[in-house]
Amino acid sequence: MPSASYDERLDRLLTATARVFAQKGYHATSMRDLSRSSGLSLAGMYHYVSGKEELLYLIQRGCFERVVAGAETAMAGWTVPVDRLRAFIRHHVTFFAAHMSEMKVLSHEADSVTGERGAEIRGLKRRYANLLGDTIAGASDRDARLAAFGLFGMMNWIYTWYRPGGRVTPAKLADTFTEIFLHGVVAPDPARPPVRGGPVG
Amino acid sequence: MPSASYDERLDRLLTATARVFAQKGYHATSMRDLSRSSGLSLAGMYHYVSGKEELLYLIQRGCFERVVAGAETAMAGWTVPVDRLRAFIRHHVTFFAAHMSEMKVLSHEADSVTGERGAEIRGLKRRYANLLGDTIAGASDRDARLAAFGLFGMMNWIYTWYRPGGRVTPAKLADTFTEIFLHGVVAPDPARPPVRGGPVG
Numbered sequence: 165m166p167s168a169s170y171d172e173r174l175d176r177l178l179t180a181t182a183r184v185f186a187q188k189g190y191h192a193t194s195m196r197d198l199s200r201s202s203g204l205s206l207a208g209m210y211h212y213v214s215g216k217e218e219l220l221y222l223i224q225r226g227c228f229e230r231v232v233a234g235a236e237t238a239m240a241g242w243t244v245p246v247d248r249l250r251a252f253i254r255h256h257v258t259f260f261a262a263h264m265s266e267m268k269v270l271s272h273e274a275d276s277v278t279g280e281r282g283a284e285i286r287g288l289k290r291r292y293a294n295l296l297g298d299t300i301a302g303a304s305d306r307d308a309r310l311a312a313f314g315l316f317g318m319m320n321w322i323y324t325w326y327r328p329g330g331r332v333t334p335a336k337l338a339d340t341f342t343e344i345f346l347h348g349v350v351a352p353d354p355a356r357p358p359v360r361g362g363p364v365g
Numbered sequence: 366m367p368s369a370s371y372d373e374r375l376d377r378l379l380t381a382t383a384r385v386f387a388q389k390g391y392h393a394t395s396m397r398d399l400s401r402s403s404g405l406s407l408a409g410m411y412h413y414v415s416g417k418e419e420l421l422y423l424i425q426r427g428c429f430e431r432v433v434a435g436a437e438t439a440m441a442g443w444t445v446p447v448d449r450l451r452a453f454i455r456h457h458v459t460f461f462a463a464h465m466s467e468m469k470v471l472s473h474e475a476d477s478v479t480g481e482r483g484a485e486i487r488g489l490k491r492r493y494a495n496l497l498g499d500t501i502a503g504a505s506d507r508d509a510r511l512a513a514f515g516l517f518g519m520m521n522w523i524y525t526w527y528r529p530g531g532r533v534t535p536a537k538l539a540d541t542f543t544e545i546f547l548h549g550v551v552a553p554d555p556a557r558p559p560v561r562g563g564p565v566g
Contacts, residue, residue: 310541
């Protein structure tokens with residue numbers, strides 16, 4: 165079994181690597197760039213991984229495993245479907261607001277991990293998407309698949325514009341997106357029912 | 366003045382280029398790759414542009430100019446704020462459902478156009494974002510800036526999952542996102558007012 169400090173050093177290497185992949189792009193990054201940014205020698209890096217594709221795989225696997233486990237824990241305390249949905253959104257937004265580089269890498273390099281490892285990542289991603297889809301289906305009459313894609317978009321797009329440490333805290337961001345996704349930006353006007361889609365709930 | 370057929374040939378070159386940038390990534394693409402995919406000789410391509418950065422700039426400028434002008438036209442027929450918002454969403458989703466490669470390139474290569482050209486693109490993008498922000502502010506009491514980022518995320522994320530030609534038409538997609546953004550996925554429960562954010566409208 166690897167020692168705790170082996171895992172910690174690997175975690176630090178993955179964090180530094182995600183930052184470089186996010187800034188420079190995965191394909192333009194060399195193991196030499198990663199050695200410079202992590203402070204490990206090239207030989208030291210090859211002690212942990214076989215190359216940059218394994219680093220990308222470990223970043224993606226680690227993120228999806230943690231975000232799935234974290235969401236399950238966050239929702240476990242709630243039984244009302246809409247509360248479970250709130251808990252999912254709160255967890256996703258705060259997790260990725262603290263992992264913006266990883267979020268950009270997951271988004272831009274979704275297809276860069278190939279073969280069995282790619283299939284494993286897609287499986288984790290599907291499990292996470294299904295968790296959200298099922299949670300929405302429990303709380304809403306909308307098309308849960310389309311709604312889940314819409315909500316993931318709203319939340320994941322933050323890697324393009326959100327600046328942690330500014331006026332908008334992750335908690336405020338999560339609350340705003342939760343209220344928009346649950347209840348929309350305008351009160352329904354009973355005199356003008358929606359043309360399509362129909363009322364819900 | 367360039368003839369119409371010069372413009373048409375340049376448009377075809379930009380469309381072919383956007384497809385390659387979206388598949389291969391801007392940085393990994395060479396002018397030789399673009400020559401192969403466009404059917405133009407290298408010399409023929411240099412008749413239109415000075416290199417691949419100018420192609421990226423022209424793709425981004427063309428997209429933002431067309432999507433701003435199209436949104437203004439789509440909203441021009443409507444006066445009620447919420448109808449203007451519906452028109453904006455419908456236009457954005459249908460435009461980008463027909464330009465998925467361009468959408469991926471705008472998203473992944475937002476920082477790859479530099480200098481004065483980069484500033485021009487950022488200006489067009491700001492103008493478009495302000496148009497949506499102002500439209501939301503006219504229709505809703507929510508934080509219009511956060512709501513606009515959320516809505517752009519919901520709509521722009523489609524480049525990662527949406528497959529044109531499938532079960533979900535662009536019009537159906539636009540209608541679903543419109544209803545979610547305007548009214549949410551669950552009916553408000555008057556017995557349980559939202560903990561934060563407050564009721565709107």
